[in-house]
Amino acid sequence: MFTERQLFLNHIAQTSDFPLMVEIEKAKGIYMYDKFGKKYMDLISGIGVSNLGHLHPAVVKAVKKQVDKYMYLMVYGEFVETPQVKLAKLLSDLLPKNLNSVYLVNSGTEAVEGALKLAKRFTGRTEIISAFDAYHGATQGSLSICGNEPFKNAFRPLLPDVKHIQFNKAEDLELITEKTAAVVVETIQGEAGIRVPDKAYMKQLRQ
Numbered sequence: 001m002f003t004e005r006q007l008f009l010n011h012i013a014q015t016s017d018f019p020l021m022v023e024i025e026k027a028k029g030i031y032m033y034d035k036f037g038k039k040y041m042d043l044i045s046g047i048g049v050s051n052l053g054h055l056h057p058a059v060v061k062a063v064k065k066q067v068d069k070y071m072y073l074m075v076y077g078e079f080v081e082t083p084q085v086k087l088a089k090l091l092s093d094l095l096p097k098n099l100n101s102v103y104l105v106n107s108g109t110e111a112v113e114g115a116l117k118l119a120k121r122f123t124g125r126t127e128i129i130s131a132f133d134a135y136h137g138a139t140q141g142s143l144s145i146c147g148n149e150p151f152k153n154a155f156r157p158l159l160p161d162v163k164h165i166q167f168n169k170a171e172d173l174e175l176i177t178e179k180t181a182a183v184v185v186e187t188i189q190g191e192a193g194i195r196v197p198d199k200a201y202m203k204q205l206r207q
């Protein structure tokens, strides 16, 4: 009889050299509890995914209500599904008026892939600029614009036409030209060590 830790090591594709291996049985609010009853304060919230806290009653209620109606129907873009259209409207209402169309995805890296494709199709250009030390996700397009070589070198060739600028360095902005389809930056660089840019730089970058 294998323990769950052994099953984890034997059958879950390992993505970390030093997995925490904490066996979480339940979680509520900011706390997680392991199978021996030990309590942990969750200071990362699934990298922001569980940012309303674990088992938030409103979220649990909404999920339960929905699973009694239907779960997965079809790749979206075909059927009118109430939860999707309501979410899209809510997001649109919170955003500037010209950002009124939502592309729903399952992960950060897919959001970046969608943005890269949209920029290329809309501009008819191919050059993408991102920052050194940036992290944008693990799929091949997002990986191409990551600015951290060790993440990338086992997977080349990646996307062509990618250039990097130094984050928060106004001089590098001149690398952005009429050939550039998109510039992708984190508003605060995370993986690079929580680097907060100057407001003035972000304004220049947008311009």
Ligand SMILES: Cc1ncc(COP(=O)(O)O)c(C=O)c1O
Residues within 6 Å of the ligand: 047, 106, 107, 108, 109, 110, 112, 135, 136, 137, 138, 186, 190, 191
């Ligand atoms: C800035 C940034 N972009 C994209 C991603 C990728 O998100 P996901 O892991 O959901 O694909 C991350 C993940 O940590 C991130 O920090």
